[in-house]
Amino acid sequence: RSRVIALANQKGGVGKTTTAVNLAACLAGLSSRTLLIDIDPQANATSGLGFKKEHGRSVYGALLGTTSLPDLIQPTSIDGLDLIPSEIDLAGAEVDIARTENYLHRFQHALKPVLDEGRYEFIFVDCPPSLGMLTMNGLAAAHSMLVPLQCEYYALEGLSVINRLIAQLSDANANVDLELEGVVITMYDSRTNLAQQVVAEVRQHFGEKVYDTMIPRNIRLSEAPSHGQPIVMYDSGSTGAHAYRELASEFILRRGTA
Amino acid sequence: RSRVIALANQKGGVGKTTTAVNLAACLAGLSSRTLLIDIDPQANATSGLGFKKEHGRSVYGALLGTTSLPDLIQPTSIDGLDLIPSEIDLAGAEVDIARTENYLHRFQHALKPVLDEGRYEFIFVDCPPSLGMLTMNGLAAAHSMLVPLQCEYYALEGLSVINRLIAQLSDANANVDLELEGVVITMYDSRTNLAQQVVAEVRQHFGEKVYDTMIPRNIRLSEAPSHGQPIVMYDSGSTGAHAYRELASEFILRRGTA
Numbered sequence: 247r248s249r250v251i252a253l254a255n256q257k258g259g260v261g262k263t264t265t266a267v268n269l270a271a272c273l274a275g276l277s278s279r280t281l282l283i284d285i286d287p288q289a290n291a292t293s294g295l296g297f298k299k300e301h302g303r304s305v306y307g308a309l310l311g312t313t314s315l316p317d318l319i320q321p322t323s324i325d326g327l328d329l330i331p332s333e334i335d336l337a338g339a340e341v342d343i344a345r346t347e348n349y350l351h352r353f354q355h356a357l358k359p360v361l362d363e364g365r366y367e368f369i370f371v372d373c374p375p376s377l378g379m380l381t382m383n384g385l386a387a388a389h390s391m392l393v394p395l396q397c398e399y400y401a402l403e404g405l406s407v408i409n410r411l412i413a414q415l416s417d418a419n420a421n422v423d424l425e426l427e428g429v430v431i432t433m434y435d436s437r438t439n440l441a442q443q444v445v446a447e448v449r450q451h452f453g454e455k456v457y458d459t460m461i462p463r464n465i466r467l468s469e470a471p472s473h474g475q476p477i478v479m480y481d482s483g484s485t486g487a488h489a490y491r492e493l494a495s496e497f498i499l500r501r502g503t504a
Numbered sequence: 505r506s507r508v509i510a511l512a513n514q515k516g517g518v519g520k521t522t523t524a525v526n527l528a529a530c531l532a533g534l535s536s537r538t539l540l541i542d543i544d545p546q547a548n549a550t551s552g553l554g555f556k557k558e559h560g561r562s563v564y565g566a567l568l569g570t571t572s573l574p575d576l577i578q579p580t581s582i583d584g585l586d587l588i589p590s591e592i593d594l595a596g597a598e599v600d601i602a603r604t605e606n607y608l609h610r611f612q613h614a615l616k617p618v619l620d621e622g623r624y625e626f627i628f629v630d631c632p633p634s635l636g637m638l639t640m641n642g643l644a645a646a647h648s649m650l651v652p653l654q655c656e657y658y659a660l661e662g663l664s665v666i667n668r669l670i671a672q673l674s675d676a677n678a679n680v681d682l683e684l685e686g687v688v689i690t691m692y693d694s695r696t697n698l699a700q701q702v703v704a705e706v707r708q709h710f711g712e713k714v715y716d717t718m719i720p721r722n723i724r725l726s727e728a729p730s731h732g733q734p735i736v737m738y739d740s741g742s743t744g745a746h747a748y749r750e751l752a753s754e755f756i757l758r759r760g761t762a
């Protein structure tokens with residue numbers, strides 16, 4: 247019943263957290279109960295929703311089997327959106343998990359009671375910018391992967407890794423069913439040739455998988471996190487808020503016909 | 505004789521690679537023999553200097569002791585600038601190294617013959633956006649850390665980790681001498697309040713350590729990598745090229761009086 251969607255892209259700064267926070271908030275606004283799980287030790291999604299990082303409040307314990315994931319769930323200022331926060335010390339989990347049994351499925355195992363309860367229609371997992379243990383655990387537990395793509399050359403170069411990654415997870419029997427939910431174009435500036443070239447190339451490679459909605463570069467989106475609010479609360483009339491609402495509607499529409 | 509400087513910041517997309525490539529190119533232009541070592545599996549510095557990623561051509565083998573680092577050195581189109589490239593498979597080194605003896609000093613050990621030869625005045629190491637094995641190896645081998653900082657809220661939040669990191673490396677006896685070379689403000693857009701607030705806050709926390717030269721947001725900087733050229737070759741008259749030349753001069757000046 248709950249669909250688990252990982253926001254992943256090993257390229258840094260492409261808009262994973264911004265998309266996780268704002269898409270989740272807009273879906274909650276469309277009455278889809280949504281949970282956002284922050285598994286990035288930077289804990290940007292945690293502060294982007296107005297929470298301080300607290301020692302001990304992250305998936306760390308649940309990955310090692312010492313705490314239960316449902317106990318970490320907390321409500322946010324957005325009706326219908328809950329959060330499991332992150333903490334800086336979660337970075338230590340990379341080494342700890344690597345040394346355990348079944349190290350790729352620790353998160354999937356921890357997530358099971360949340361899925362069994364079936365409270366959420368969507369569960370988003372915000373991953374760090376790497377393909378280490380935390381991201382691999384996030385992907386192994388996910389039904390699909392949502393890939394934000396910044397309209398820049400280096401970001402485009404990194405896309406070739408994505409299809410390889412899905413194949414690798416399948417070959418390793420870590421997650422044979424992982425699908426590509428879609429590619430979201432972020433920080434689009436229609437005035438630059440580079441952005442137009444990148445978009446043309448992405449649509450060529452990923453075709454239908456690229457959302458029609460493109461998120462424009464909008465300073466209000468980068469101001470909102472300093473107020474601990476999603477864009478729809480910080481500046482509901484901004485082009486950024488409009489774009490994420492559009493994306494949420496398109497996301498639902500595509501899911502409905504999926 | 506050679507100073508090893510790691511470009512590191514676990515926050516993604518802050519301008520680590522752009523600063524590594526362009527500062528190294530500008531220093532070579534000022535007749536300082538420079539080596540750039542790409543230890544990010546994304547291999548952006550490699551393609552930013554016009555090279556394809558090739559299987560087997562990266563520090564991977566040298567980290568495991570099977571190949572020698574000096575053999576990987578190759579000249580670039582910039583006089584006085586050499587490169588050790590990276591490859592996607594280097595991501596596999598994170599797990600491999602974690603299981604070896606002395607896993608924090610594999611890179612330092614591999615670098616020794618390059619330092620003994622003393623051919624380079626500066627050796628820059630471009631790190632991935634994480635605090636995993638590759639970045640920790642880069643930092644353990646470095647004399648100092650150069651931290652690019654994007655003028656954004658999430659990037660500012662991540663700075664608190666930097667001082668902690670230097671202390672942690674010292675406590676773990678991984679690198680008791682690691683210094684902060686400096687903080688470079690990147691993607692500065694003087695028209696936004698956010699950028700001005702971030703700069704004021706960074707100068708308050710890091711004082712003298714913040715370079716006077718700020719790198720402005722300049723589309724030519726993000727176009728240059730698609731041509732495989734540093735900015736001084738792609739568009740020598742751009743504000744981006746001017747800023748990195750200024751930064752190189754300030755960098756030398758500060759080193760001279762260090």
Ligand SMILES: Nc1ncnc2c1ncn2[C@@H]1O[C@H](COP(=O)(O)OP(=O)(O)OP(=O)(O)O)[C@@H](O)[C@H]1O
Nearest residue numbers: 258259260261262263264375433463464468516656
């Ligand atoms: N459409 C946009 N317009 C303007 N700024 C944006 C936009 N999307 C994201 N940003 C800003 O760009 C920066 C990078 O975005 P974000 O942190 O969401 O990327 P990320 O992929 O999660 O980064 P990381 O790889 O570090 O996890 C942030 O400071 C964010 O506020």
Ligand SMILES: Nc1ncnc2c1ncn2[C@@H]1O[C@H](COP(=O)(O)OP(=O)(O)OP(=O)(O)O)[C@@H](O)[C@H]1O
Nearest residue numbers: 258398516517518519520521522633691721722726
């Ligand atoms: N001053 C600038 N003006 C405009 N664009 C820039 C500037 N500096 C960097 N960029 C662009 O911003 C993006 C992020 O920069 P870059 O890749 O150098 O960051 P990074 O910290 O190395 O990223 P990662 O964390 O993925 O390694 C790139 O597409 C780059 O071309």
Ligand SMILES: [Mg+2]
Nearest residue numbers: 262263286290
């Ligand atoms: Mg993020």
Ligand SMILES: [Mg+2]
Nearest residue numbers: 520521544548
């Ligand atoms: Mg980089």
